[in-house]
Amino acid sequence: MTTLLFVGDIVGEAGLAYLEERLPRLRAEHQPDFVIANAENMEITRHPGSMGHCGLSPQGVARLFALGVDAITGGNHSWDGPYFQTVYDDPRVIRPLNYSTAAPGQGALVLEKDGLRLGVINVASRTALRWADEPLAAFDAQVAAWGTSVDRVLVDFHGESVSEKLTFAYAVDGRAAAVLGTHTHVQTNDMRVLPQGTAYVSDVGMTGPGEGMQGYAPELFVETMRARLPGSSPFAFASGPVECGAVVVRCEGSRAVAIERIPG
């Protein structure tokens, strides 16, 4: 039996601090062999010329690795802010595979523990990441390149559309132990194992403050919608109790046999 713990989009200091407090207990309770976390919303970066205002920081990445997280995934915010050149120096931090070869970072990695090799692939859809390439073709090529050198494959599929995530999951059913959706920050209640043994959820949900919009303060977005012009309120994290967006996947051989959400 192999157990995988996956944490959805960690939002801000609140999400990170929550995980620092909670992960040791989750580890004791679920005994995961591997822990993978999506951390594309770790920081508000606001870097001039950046693709967006979110992203990862070297300090936050170091805190996750100090916690025992084995790999960090991303999405449309993987190249936000001033830090990405540094962040991808560590091969344990990956970004969407199906993107420009000119973009820093790798889209897949292999984790090895006690003789077990877990391939981790991060892909994004165009609904989340403009100019992304076809995610299924990228998956097919990566899995073919790995061949028999990996024992299990976990996919973080970063996208907006449930039908796109489900279509992808059925297309790779039996070739990935898990296809776990990220990006919307809203956990869906459709955890299941597909017929050939791929554990699936449309969105794992975020690990971040629950009172605003996807972990962010709503004022700026409301102003912008109302005026249809850029608002003047700060782009800030939300407040309130932290939601826990995380799932545990259990595998026998290369097939998943169960997926369950971690209660908040």
Ligand SMILES: [Fe+2]
């Ligand atoms: Fe996100």
Ligand SMILES: [Fe+2]
């Ligand atoms: Fe995203």
